[in-house]
Amino acid sequence: xxxxxEEFFCICIQLLNKTWxxxxxxxxxxxxxxxxVKDQIxxxxxxxxxxxELFKTNVFNLGYSQIxxxxxxxxxxxxIMELQAxxxxxxxxxxxxxxxxxxxxxxxDQLIQGILFDKAPEKHxxxxxxxxxxxxxxxxxxxxxxxxxxxxxxxDCPHTKDRKFxxxxxxxxxxxxxxxxxxxxxxxxxxxxxxxxxxxxxxRLSNATQQRDAFFGVT
Numbered sequence: 001x002x003x004x005x006e007e008f009f010c011i012c013i014q015l016l017n018k019t020w021x022x023x024x025x026x027x028x029x030x031x032x033x034x035x036x037v038k039d040q041i042x043x044x045x046x047x048x049x050x051x052x053e054l055f056k057t058n059v060f061n062l063g064y065s066q067i068x069x070x071x072x073x074x075x076x077x078x079x080i081m082e083l084q085a086x087x088x089x090x091x092x093x094x095x096x097x098x099x100x101x102x103x104x105x106x107x108x109d110q111l112i113q114g115i116l117f118d119k120a121p122e123k124h125x126x127x128x129x130x131x132x133x134x135x136x137x138x139x140x141x142x143x144x145x146x147x148x149x150x151x152x153x154x155x156d157c158p159h160t161k162d163r164k165f166x167x168x169x170x171x172x173x174x175x176x177x178x179x180x181x182x183x184x185x186x187x188x189x190x191x192x193x194x195x196x197x198x199x200x201x202x203x204r205l206s207n208a209t210q211q212r213d214a215f216f217g218v219t
Contacts, residue, residue: 015060016033019064044058148176152175153171
């Protein structure tokens with residue numbers, strides 16, 4: 001080919017214009033566009049092409065969206081490889097127990113400290129569920145606030161009487177009490193209450209089948 005370099009240059013300029021439009025670039029994005037075009041050309045040159053037309057077809061198929069997808073996959077693969085490196089695994093094993101204990105202690109301190117909520121008259125239902133940080137939509141059980149006449153804490157909680165808890169953890173226990181329809185019909189003067197949900201903070205205190213966290217939301 002007598003004019004191979006000139007033809008190659010023309011293809012690259014066409015690619016630059018194509019990529020510029022795909023990226024919706026402005027004058028301030030010139031360096032970023034040039035970096036993408038360079039990546040497109042280098043990747044296309046890794047394959048052997050028998051003609052300039054084949055090269056043009058290949059490099060034009062590597063659009064901006066395709067380049068972004070390829071780069072994301074490469075970064076993801078590189079991150080996985082780095083996380084599986086022996087030094088990283090050893091470091092994770094060393095710091096993970098300490099981090100878990102730190103997070104646990106911070107949560108306990110926050111529960112002990114407590115928090116004040118603004119009054120919201122339009123909020124009349126407590127939503128209860130279990131799991132690992134569920135969203136409000138995933139909380140399946142609902143209890144009207146009007147039927148929660150009492151909140152028991154510490155050793156007054158029903159579940160603390162059936163289990164042997166240390167005093168430190170008993171002080172962190174609480175139970176929501178709710179009123180059933182039968183209780184309401186039987187006597188309005190003497191209101192009987194039943195436990196709605198039990199929450200204890202240390203997972204070591206419960207059986208493996210009961211190791212679930214309780215979450216509450218008001219709607």
